[in-house]
Amino acid sequence: MRQKKPIVTAEVVNEFGRFEADARSEDGRVNGLWTPGFSDLRHQRDLALKEFAEGEIKGNEVPTLPVNVRLVRNTKVGTAGEPDVRIVQSQGDGYRTINSEDVGEKWLTSLPPGAAWAADGTLRKGDLTYMVIDREGAARNRFRQQSQTMKQVEGAASSKLEELRGISAQSEPTVEVLPSKGPIKSADVFGKIFKK
Numbered sequence: 001m002r003q004k005k006p007i008v009t010a011e012v013v014n015e016f017g018r019f020e021a022d023a024r025s026e027d028g029r030v031n032g033l034w035t036p037g038f039s040d041l042r043h044q045r046d047l048a049l050k051e052f053a054e055g056e057i058k059g060n061e062v063p064t065l066p067v068n069v070r071l072v073r074n075t076k077v078g079t080a081g082e083p084d085v086r087i088v089q090s091q092g093d094g095y096r097t098i099n100s101e102d103v104g105e106k107w108l109t110s111l112p113p114g115a116a117w118a119a120d121g122t123l124r125k126g127d128l129t130y131m132v133i134d135r136e137g138a139a140r141n142r143f144r145q146q147s148q149t150m151k152q153v154e155g156a157a158s159s160k161l162e163e164l165r166g167i168s169a170q171s172e173p174t175v176e177v178l179p180s181k182g183p184i185k186s187a188d189v190f191g192k193i194f195k196k
Contacts (some may be wrong), residue, residue: 035130037109038069067107068138070095071128087129094137098130107132134180 031039041063048062072090076082099121102108115125123130133141 014090033071034115035069035108035112037105038067038107040109041065041107065138065168066135067108067132068141069098069130069132071125072131074124074127074129087131090131093133093141095131095133098132099123102132134145171179 012093042065045063045065048057051057052059052062072086072091073084074087076084098108100117102123103111110123111123112130115123115130118124118129136139
């Protein structure tokens with residue numbers, strides 16, 4: 001059987017050649033928060049999560065991240081250099097500033113575009129400082145955040161239940177807060193409301 005050939009090339013090619021978007025860019029624009037190594041690992045994880053959602057791979061085949069990298073503001077916006085407490089808060093959460101010894105790690109393969117070393121040895125991009133935490137610390141922080149969110153969800157569900165009790169004296173409504181199978185979505189926030 002003879003193989004069919006396309007009559008017209010369907011991809012867009014400009015005068016500079018073909019462009020392929022990757023973890024560094026979105027719609028051809030460079031992502032200013034892209035960090036060589038870490039952003040690539042996140043991108044690979046996101047692709048694996050997509051494959052998992054489509055049933056192509058098992059959950060244990062989705063890679064975990066070795067660290068979490070974040071950019072933290074140094075000074076308050078709109079002030080004449082007044083220090084921002086977010087660096088101290090991040091350190092309290094277990095983050096440390098990235099230093100020159102970190103370059104070459106799997107999660108920091110090279111300096112991010114536009115970043116430079118400050119006099120104190122920290123890696124900065126403008127008014128932002130690069131900070132990192134190991135996998136265990138990041139997992140602990142994520143667990144704490146999710147626990148706090150669930151407490152707020154349960155509190156919101158309870159207040160809705162009290163509101164329903166006031167509306168309907170003949171029935172006794174109950175609220176069941178269902179655990180989420182992933183990130184909390186707006187549909188998961190208040191659970192399901194049932195009347196007995």
